[in-house]
Amino acid sequence: MPTNDTELPDTGQLALEERHALRRVAGLSTELTDVTEVEYRQLRLERVVLVGVWTKGTLTEAENSLAELAALAETAGSQVLDGLIQRRKSPDPATFVGRGKVDELTEAVTASGADTVICDGELSPSQLRNLEAEIKVKVIDRTALILDIFAQHATSREGKAQVELAQLEYLVPRLRGWGETLSRQAGGRAGGAGGGVGLRGPGETKLETDRRRIRTRIAKLRRDIAKLRTVRDTKRSSRRRHSVPSVAIAGYTNAGKSSLLNRLTGAGVLVEDALFATLDPTTRRARTGDGRDYTLSDTVGFVSHLPHQLVDAFRSTLEEVADADLIVHVIDGSHPDPGAQVRAVREVLNDVGADAVPEVLVVNKIDRAGSEALLTLRTDWPDAVFVSAHTGEGVDKLRDVIEERLPRPAVPLLVCVPYVRGDLAARVRQRGQVRSIDHRGDGTVMDVLVDEALAAELAPFVIDTP
Incomplete structure (x- = not known):
């Protein structure tokens, strides 16, 4: 048993230690192991050279x-x-x-001894083949890189299934094999060169076989995700049925969303100074100053040019944001171009139908941002809340703003709840807004605002309507 002087690590610390213990080492990867005899883009990233194409915007934006x-x-x-x-x-x-x-690029690869080139964009299968033929090292694009990170960081059953689905959908058009050895069956006449006994058949190649297997796997993953989505929808329906307001913390990757959730609720979720540290949503219950319950959900971070495969695969997770009553949009105040991050996040929110949800802008990491940058941000976003999840500065103000923006119950009632119905009085405090309270001999008199479902339960105890 630990002594009083010993602090037990929270779940976030344990998860972080586990992740660092399994850091990528040479020769290990997150490639899909059930794809056989086909050259999948094996992501053994070790020494890389980056290349980007600047087509629009400023040079600073291209460098960022x-x-x-x-x-x-x-x-x-x-x-x-x-x-x-x-x-x-x-x-x-x-x-x-x-x-x-x-x-x-070939000279840079040769001079540096790099084994991989990463392109800042999504490459077509032909671009991928042509570049590798010219440079003579492995080439991957931004999409494959993001998918690889997601594969490393996913921990829940739903998260792993979503990432694998996105990987396979990206992989299908990019499958290619090892030259002429791919021909499993000659098909038709097999008497020519390379033919012979045992090679006559319908002509299906190894490549076609693996493509068929991948499509079968994709269909199964979609069914699995649909079942998991039903579970998620059931939980959301339960919260809606009990009129528990929900707040979704959204924002660019590494903006400090998990740190802010920990600061607001003491959730103890994993926090790491890395991109896409959080993939599996975490929901925690919080309470307003007047006793109303609400939920706070940490969501997967967004990034510019987020692969459409990921948006589709994580749609059930992102719908957590669309179904929220309020979005806390977290911005990294220390980033050189926070405006671009805000535009990228809002683009994804529009894609999942969350553009109509009320939003609170929160500029985080003000302890790491310069005074001039903060002045500019205050001018650009005068209604934003400026906080530091690291130091706690501004968090109390944010908590007050969230409470003010939460939807309030609409039905006013004056009721006298008998003392034997303490459970009902407790639900009123959790789900409604208590404007005044008084204790008398026959019960607790409460002037409240409640939702329609709770108003129906309170109907027998109404003594007047304010």
């Missing part, structure tokens, strides 16, 4: 995007050696970057 790609690569466990940006009207349809930049 590449810096974010570097942070993603480091989160995946790789070492970033170099980064290149090319100015073009649009990516090259054959190789993503132009002919001259391909040569420069």
Whole structure:
């Protein structure tokens, strides 16, 4: 048993220790192991060179995007050696970057000893093949990198299923095999070169077989996710039935959402200075100053150019935000371009139908932001709440703002609840707003605002309507 002087680590600390204990090492990866005899994009990221195409916006925005790609690569466990940006009207349809930049990229890879090139964009299968043929090392894109990070960080059954579904949907059009050895059955006449006994058949290749197996697996994952979604919907319906308001904490990845949830509720969820540290939503109950209960949910972080496969796979999780009564939109005040992060988050919120939900902007990490940057942010977002989840500054004000913006019960009643119905009085305090209370001989007189369902339960005890 621990002594009084010993503090037990919370669940977040234990999860963080476990994650760091299983950090990526050379030769290990999160590749899909049930895809056989086909060259899947094996993500053994170790020493990488980054390359981006600057098609619009300012140079600063292009550099910020590449810096974010570097942070993603480091989160995946790789070492970033170099980064290149090319100015073009649009990516090259054959190789993503132009002919001259391909040569420069090849020289950078050779000089640095890199084993992987990561492109800041989603590559078509042909771009992927052409670049690898030119550079002679593995090439992956931003989407594959994000999927790999998600695969590392998912822990719940639903999270793992969603990530695997996104990986497989990304993989299907990019399957390619090991040259001519892929032909499993010759099909038709097999008497020519390479044919022979045992090779006659319908002509299905190993590639086609694996494609069929992947599609079968995708169908199963979709069924599994649909069942898990039913469980999630049931929980949400229960909260709605009991009129418990819900608050969703949303925002860009690594903006400090989990830290803020811990600060507001003492949840003890995993906190890590890394992108996509949180994939599995955490919901905790909180209480307003006047005794009303509500829930706070931490959600998966967003990122610019979030792969559409992930948006689709995580739709049931993201709908937690769409069904909320209030969104606490957390912004990293220390980021060089927080405005771009806000636009990226709102784009995803629009995709999942959460654009109509009331929003509270919260600028976090003010302890790490410069005074000039904070002044600019206060000018741009005068209604935002400025906090530091690390130091606790501004958190009490945020708690007050959340309480003010929560939906309030609509039915006013004056009731006398008998003392033997203490359970009903407790529910009134949890779900309604108590404006005044008085104790007399036959029960507790309460002037309250409650929802319609609770008003029906209180109907026998109504003594007057205010």
